[in-house]
Amino acid sequence: MSEARLFALQRLTALVMAPLVLVHLVLIVYAVQGGLTAGEILERTRGSFFWGLFYGAFVLMAAIHAPIGLRNVLREWTGLGRRPIDWLMVAFGLLLLLLGWRAVVAVVGGGA
């Protein structure tokens, strides 16, 4: 994929993630205010289409965004070649997707 496309993708995913991050942070602060337990939180998220979509999208965006940025860091700070870095970043993106979606399934999957 061209540098221009990666550049655009990185910015687009940042654009989508910015509000998601805000909602996520506000949600954390709000959820612990009243002393909710993990069980109570899971009770509310399990089977929720909205939270599944919300965090599913969040994970997808992060899995695209992070490897593009990390690719630049590795190019500038390590002696690794461009090709190995690109493949490493594809693997890193897939790993983020796998771990992230696994967490999403754990939170919204399963019956309440």
Added chain:
Amino acid sequence: MAEGTLEVRIWRGGDEGSFGAYAVPARENQTVLDVVTEVQRRFEPSLAYRFSCRVGVCGSCAMTINGTPRWTCRTHVKRVAPEGRLTIEPLRNMKRVKDLACDMDGFLDKWASVGTFEGTATRADPPAALDPANPARQEVDAAIQCINCAVCYAACDVVAWDPHYLGPAALNRAWTLYNDARVADRGAVLESALQPGGCHTCHSHGACTEHCPVGLSPTASIAGLKRASLLSMLKGGRA
């Protein structure tokens, strides 16, 4: 400070080397180039350095002065070394050839890699009529005064980190070509600025703009290229 002596340290050698120390009389209206010349004429006849015009036109006398890349001919000692201590090295990010002269090949090759001016007009055509008020022409005018002194290239941290990065001067040149109505294939110019190591490698630190002796903003030119790449992509262009 006119009375007294300057403590001057000058790099001797290539990539491997050490500083030589010299005591140079302080004078009124003394530029750093004057100091280097005095050292060569009085103490070190073998000292290598580049200069030509002495008045900020040719762009060949740039060096690192007390850690900052500058034209030596337009830098008064009083302004950069009020204490009278000067450390003079070759420009950063290029191989050191000898003493204060560095190998400009990498810099100039990158400059050439964004394309040279290739128009459509022939000798038989009348001169192109360019409207100074045209927005694209104004972008060119804002960036065209570069004289390839490589101060921006030496100031740029991204060039230091990523040897493939084209650097501010080459990308600034690409921006002037891209906006020039007389250039035959502007798309090809943009494409060359989008190669790996092209405009998207820039972190917008702004060191080039901060140090440019002509007062240009390569940062703005590079931002323009990034914008152009997005627009070209949206229009289904070559990006």
